[in-house]
Amino acid sequence: MVEDLAIAEVAEKFQVTTRTIRYYEEIGLVHPHRENGHRRFSRKDITRLSLVFRGKKYGFQLEEIKNMIQLIDLDPSGVQQLEKTMEYGRRKMREIDRRLVELEQLKTEMNSWLQKFEEELVKRKGEPL
Amino acid sequence: MVEDLAIAEVAEKFQVTTRTIRYYEEIGLVHPHRENGHRRFSRKDITRLSLVFRGKKYGFQLEEIKNMIQLIDLDPSGVQQLEKTMEYGRRKMREIDRRLVELEQLKTEMNSWLQKFEEELVKRKGEPL
DNA sequence: GTTGAACTTAACGTTAACGTAAATGGTATA
DNA sequence: TATACCATTTACGTTAACGTTAAGTTCAAC
Incomplete structure (x- = not known):
């Protein structure tokens, strides 16, 4: 997709370094796809990252944020879940x-x-x- | 003074390990005096530590807390200060x-x-x- | 088609706030 | 005074969240 963002653009958008974004992928907070080996961030990826950064602003740890995000991802298939x-x-x-x-x-x-x-x-x- | 506290008592009081207390002395947050080489914490020391732990609870870094405490210590001798x-x-x-x-x-x-x-x-x- | 910027992975470095272990010395009690 | 416990300093280890090379690959422009 042409509207997907490259890592530098994402970093710019959130005012962090590319290292930060790569790290977030490393620990499983986002899963951008690749085009010729280069990361590309879809709208969904950006939304996830927004949630991550908001969480951080509130003082939560990345591990906590990961849990919280998974809650949102979850399409909880059962009432128990x-x-x-x-x-x-x-x-x-x-x-x-x-x-x-x-x-x-x-x-x-x-x-x-x-x-x-x-x-x-x-x-x-x-x-x- | 007999009413001064030993490090173990202080740690117990604040529900931390003695290591934490020693560390706080290391970075200059408290200055207990010594009796035969053993630390003794006066009431003032305890008060300072209370401030430190309160600050921590509020999510401030120790370095920040150090600055804030110094503000309280300061008997600001001049209007400028x-x-x-x-x-x-x-x-x-x-x-x-x-x-x-x-x-x-x-x-x-x-x-x-x-x-x-x-x-x-x-x-x-x-x-x- | 070559240059230069932007990208990749891999891996070691950094800071805060302690944890933990080793070697040693002081204190209380039987 | 021997035992057991608490204290001391020194120093290396740990975790989170990136920073910082290094060595190589791809894109964009000329």
Whole structure:
């Protein structure tokens, strides 16, 4: 396909090096096909990579991301499989919730530091040398 | 001081190995004093370590944490120093805000996946084999 | 058809944050 | 004081996620 992308274009698109993309293939995150030995990335491949990079941004490890992606790939043929899939999803959700709470705590804490510093600053500016 | 803690106690307290604590001293995150060559951790040391572990929980790197801790240590003697300190603090805050936004996006996204799966599940359960 | 950029695989190097092992010394208790 | 346990430093090992050659192949342009 002429609309498929070469590795350099993919790297450019996601603002990473080609090495990163090759590595992602190495560990099975994408499976671009070859044309005369050169990798070509279809629209589907690009979508997968988007998911990978989004996952990374959220601080998940590649191995985790691999699992999550497989969930999406899965056309879960049975109800049982589907329920396992959902259970995993729910666990992830809880994890995200925990992270959110912790980050909010950190924010509060840093805010109070900043305020203390601010007060210090005002005090000192008011004082003569 | 008799109320100071030995390394094993500190490790126990924070649920890590003694190696971790020694490492943190190695890279300058704490400076316990010695008694007959053995490390002893004062209350201040413990407080510092608390900050370190909290930082870790929030996903910061030790090097970052080192910087942040130094901000707290600093009794910023001049207004200039104080302003630099605050500027750093504000940058950190913005970073945290960004992380919060991203995490919330992820949450939304995962929620919609989960819902899709849920619908699938209901549909299949309604159908006969 | 030759050059030069972009591609390939293979393999070794790097950083963070510890794990683990060896050799040695201090401490508590019977 | 002998035993057992805890501590010390030194130093090499480990994992993740790439970086960095090296040596060769293919494409695009002239």
